[in-house]
Amino acid sequence: MKIRKFLENSNSCLFFYENTIREAAAVFAEQKTDAGCVVDQSGQFLGVFTRDHVCAAISTGADLDGPLGGHMSCNVKIFHPDEDIADPIGMGCSCFPVVENGRAVGIIGVQDVAKTYHDHYKMTRNIIDAIIQSSRNLIIAAGPDGRINFMNRSAKDVLERNGEGLYGSRIHRLIPEINLSEIIETGEVPPLCKVSISNHAYFIRSYPIWIQDKIIGAVAIFQDTADLESIADELGAVKELNKDLDAIIESSSDGIFVCDGDANVLRINRAYDEITGLDTSGFYGKNMKKLVRDGFFSQSVTLIVLEKRQAQSIIQKTSTGKSLLATGRPVFDEKGEILRVVTSVRDITELYELQNQLAETQKMTEQYRRELDSYKLRDVKNVDGLVVGSEKMHELVDTAIRLAGVDSTVLITGESGTGKDLVAGIIHTHSLRKNQPFIRVNCSAIPPNLLESELFGYEEGAFTGAKKGGKPGYFEMADSGTLFLDEIGDLPYDFQAKFLRVLQECEFNRVGGAEFRKFDVRIIAATNQDLLEMMHSGNFREDLYYRLSVVPLNIPPLRQRAGEIKFLAASFLKQFNSSYGMEKRFSPDVVDLFERYRWPGNIRELRNLVERVMVMSPDDVITRKDLPASVCGAGPLDGGSRRPGSLSELMPLKQATQGVEKQLLQRAYETLGTTREIARVLGISAPSVVRKAAKYGIKRT
Numbered sequence: 001m002k003i004r005k006f007l008e009n010s011n012s013c014l015f016f017y018e019n020t021i022r023e024a025a026a027v028f029a030e031q032k033t034d035a036g037c038v039v040d041q042s043g044q045f046l047g048v049f050t051r052d053h054v055c056a057a058i059s060t061g062a063d064l065d066g067p068l069g070g071h072m073s074c075n076v077k078i079f080h081p082d083e084d085i086a087d088p089i090g091m092g093c094s095c096f097p098v099v100e101n102g103r104a105v106g107i108i109g110v111q112d113v114a115k116t117y118h119d120h121y122k123m124t125r126n127i128i129d130a131i132i133q134s135s136r137n138l139i140i141a142a143g144p145d146g147r148i149n150f151m152n153r154s155a156k157d158v159l160e161r162n163g164e165g166l167y168g169s170r171i172h173r174l175i176p177e178i179n180l181s182e183i184i185e186t187g188e189v190p191p192l193c194k195v196s197i198s199n200h201a202y203f204i205r206s207y208p209i210w211i212q213d214k215i216i217g218a219v220a221i222f223q224d225t226a227d228l229e230s231i232a233d234e235l236g237a238v239k240e241l242n243k244d245l246d247a248i249i250e251s252s253s254d255g256i257f258v259c260d261g262d263a264n265v266l267r268i269n270r271a272y273d274e275i276t277g278l279d280t281s282g283f284y285g286k287n288m289k290k291l292v293r294d295g296f297f298s299q300s301v302t303l304i305v306l307e308k309r310q311a312q313s314i315i316q317k318t319s320t321g322k323s324l325l326a327t328g329r330p331v332f333d334e335k336g337e338i339l340r341v342v343t344s345v346r347d348i349t350e351l352y353e354l355q356n357q358l359a360e361t362q363k364m365t366e367q368y369r370r371e372l373d374s375y376k377l378r379d380v381k382n383v384d385g386l387v388v389g390s391e392k393m394h395e396l397v398d399t400a401i402r403l404a405g406v407d408s409t410v411l412i413t414g415e416s417g418t419g420k421d422l423v424a425g426i427i428h429t430h431s432l433r434k435n436q437p438f439i440r441v442n443c444s445a446i447p448p449n450l451l452e453s454e455l456f457g458y459e460e461g462a463f464t465g466a467k468k469g470g471k472p473g474y475f476e477m478a479d480s481g482t483l484f485l486d487e488i489g490d491l492p493y494d495f496q497a498k499f500l501r502v503l504q505e506c507e508f509n510r511v512g513g514a515e516f517r518k519f520d521v522r523i524i525a526a527t528n529q530d531l532l533e534m535m536h537s538g539n540f541r542e543d544l545y546y547r548l549s550v551v552p553l554n555i556p557p558l559r560q561r562a563g564e565i566k567f568l569a570a571s572f573l574k575q576f577n578s579s580y581g582m583e584k585r586f587s588p589d590v591v592d593l594f595e596r597y598r599w600p601g602n603i604r605e606l607r608n609l610v611e612r613v614m615v616m617s618p619d620d621v622i623t624r625k626d627l628p629a630s631v632c633g634a635g636p637l638d639g640g641s642r643r644p645g646s647l648s649e650l651m652p653l654k655q656a657t658q659g660v661e662k663q664l665l666q667r668a669y670e671t672l673g674t675t676r677e678i679a680r681v682l683g684i685s686a687p688s689v690v691r692k693a694a695k696y697g698i699k700r701t
Ligand SMILES: Nc1ncnc2c1ncn2[C@@H]1O[C@H](COP(=O)(O)OP(=O)(O)OP(=O)(O)O)[C@@H](O)[C@H]1O
Pocket: 385, 386, 387, 388, 414, 415, 416, 417, 418, 419, 420, 421, 422, 423, 486, 527, 528, 568, 603, 604, 607, 672, 673, 674
C-alpha cells in the first residue's frame, strides 16, 4: 500500500517551532498519538517532536513553556507519500515523517502501521474463510501431529454425518486411502485417489502445508466426481459438436476461410487450398491486411465485412491466378461485436473463361453477321448510283440494261422519288450512245408557250426576243444521244399531237424555220402520273401513249420493297459519312422503324432523312430519338393518320400560320417529286406552290 493512501485515513499532528512542550504534551494526550512533525511558519518540514522528547524535557527540568523546537529531532529519515508503507517498517524507528516538496504531509507511527496490517489480515482471512467454507469441495487439514484441525462446511456436512466431531482425530481412521500423517512426515504428494463416501464418489488430492521450509500440516481436498462428470459430459458434447463442425467444414466443396474479429486467420478448409492452389499453412494467425499486402489476394472480403459490418461478396484474384467469388459473413457476439468472419469461396475462373468465350463467340457471331450482311450486300449492286437490293429491282435493272441495247422508246413509270431518273441514266450509259449527250428535260417545268421552242429550238427572228442566230432545242442538243423527257404527263394536250408527229417522223423544224431536221435521238419518257387513266379521261392522247410506252418499265414504290430499305439506308449512310467525314451508324431500332414507315416520298425521302439525321444528331449512334415523329409512329405526310401540328406556346396567328405553311412546304418538297404533286397533296395550285416556296426560300433537294 502507498503511504499516501495510508495517510488518507489517519490523523497526523503538526507543530510549529514556537509551540510549547506543554502544548505538545496536551495534544499527544488528547489525540492518543506519540509524535508530530514540526514545521516553520511557511509549512516547511523542520523535524520531529515525540512523547520521548516531552519525557526528556521533564526529566532534565527544561522549561515546559519554552518552544518545543529546541528539543525536536532534526536528523531523521523522511519518506515520500508515493513510497510503499512496508518500506519504513524494519527501520527501527517508532515514527516516520512524510514530506513532499519540503512540506510535511503527515507522520506515521509504528502502531498505526501494525493496526493497518492487522485489519488487512483480518479482512483477507475472512475472504479466504468464506471461499473455503462455501466451496462444494470437501476440505480438511491436519496439524503437525496429523490430527484434523480444520474442516470446511462441506466436509463437516458429509463426514460428520452422525454429529460425531472429527477434530483431533486422524482422517485415515475414517478414510484409509488418505494418510495425512504420512504426507506430513514425507512431504510427498500422493497420487490422486478416488473414494466412495455415502454413495458419492470423490477424487481426493492431498498436499503437505509448508511454511518456509517446514511442513506444518497437510490438507486434503475432496471433489465430487458428479461435478467433473457433468463437466466431462459437456466437454464431450462440445467435442462432438467440434467434430461435426470439422466434418462439415472439411466436406464442403466451397472453400471456407474463418477470421476473428480483428481479421486474423483462424481456420481454412482443404477445399480452399484445392480451389486456390495456395499453400495456406503459413496463413494461420496472420492478419488479412498483411496477406493482401504480401500479394496473396487482390483484396479481402473479411476486411470489407469488418468495415461494413454486414455480409459482402467480391471478386477476388489470388497470386495463383485464380478468380474467386468470395462471400464473407459476420458472426456477432451478444454485445453486437464481430466475433468471426466466415468466408465461403467459389472458383469462378471457369465462369470467367466461359464469359470470355461467350464474348469471343458473340464477337465471332457479330463478325459472321457482318460477313453475311456483306455477302448479302454483294447481292446488292450499285448500278450507276442505283442501289439494287431486291429481286424485283434486279430484274428491272437487267431489263433496263437489256433495253440499252436497242433504241426502243421506254416509258418509265413510278411514284415520285423511286429512281426513274437513275434508271433512265442506266439505260443511256449502257447503250452505244453512252458517249453522246444525255439530255434531261422536265416537261412540267417548261411553260406551255415555250415548249415548242425549248424542245425543237428556234430560228433567228422567230419571235420577239429570239436570240441572234437562233437556238437549238433539246432534240438537237441530244442528237446521237438520249433525250429523257421527265414528267411527260404534263405535256399540254394540244402539244401532244405535234410531239407525236416529231417522234414518228424523226424530224422537226425549228420555230420560225422551214427546214426539217432529222434527228437521231433515243427517247426515254417518265411519269409519276397514271397515263392510262389520263388517256381514258381524255387528258393524254392515246396514240402518244402507245408510241411512248413501247417498252414500259414500272418502278415499285419503296413501301413495296421494304427489304431494300436497310441497304439503301446503309448506302446513304456510307455516302454521307464519307462526304461529311463522319463515322455515324444506326442503332438497330432505327432500321426497324425505317422498315415500318410508308415512305410516301420514296427513296428521295429516305435519302434526305438520312442526311438530315446524320447532320443533326450529336452522337455517333443515330437512335430513335433522332428521328422525326412521323417516322417513329405518327403517320406519313400523305397518310390518313396525319395530325395537325401542335403548338406549345401562344403566338400571333399570322406567325403560327406562316410557320405551319413553311413546314408543310418544306416537308412536301423533301418527300414529293413534282410541283403538281405538291399542289395536289397540299390542295393549292401549282403556281401557288412555286410562289410560296420562293417566299420561304425553299428549294428542291
Ligand atoms: N435505288 C436507288 N438507289 C440509290 N438512290 C436512289 C435510288 N432510287 C432513288 N434514288 C435517289 O432518290 C432520289 C430521287 O431519285 P430520282 O430523281 O431518280 O427519282 P424519280 O423517280 O425520277 O423522281 P421524280 O419522279 O420526282 O423525278 C435521287 O437522289 C436518287 O439518287
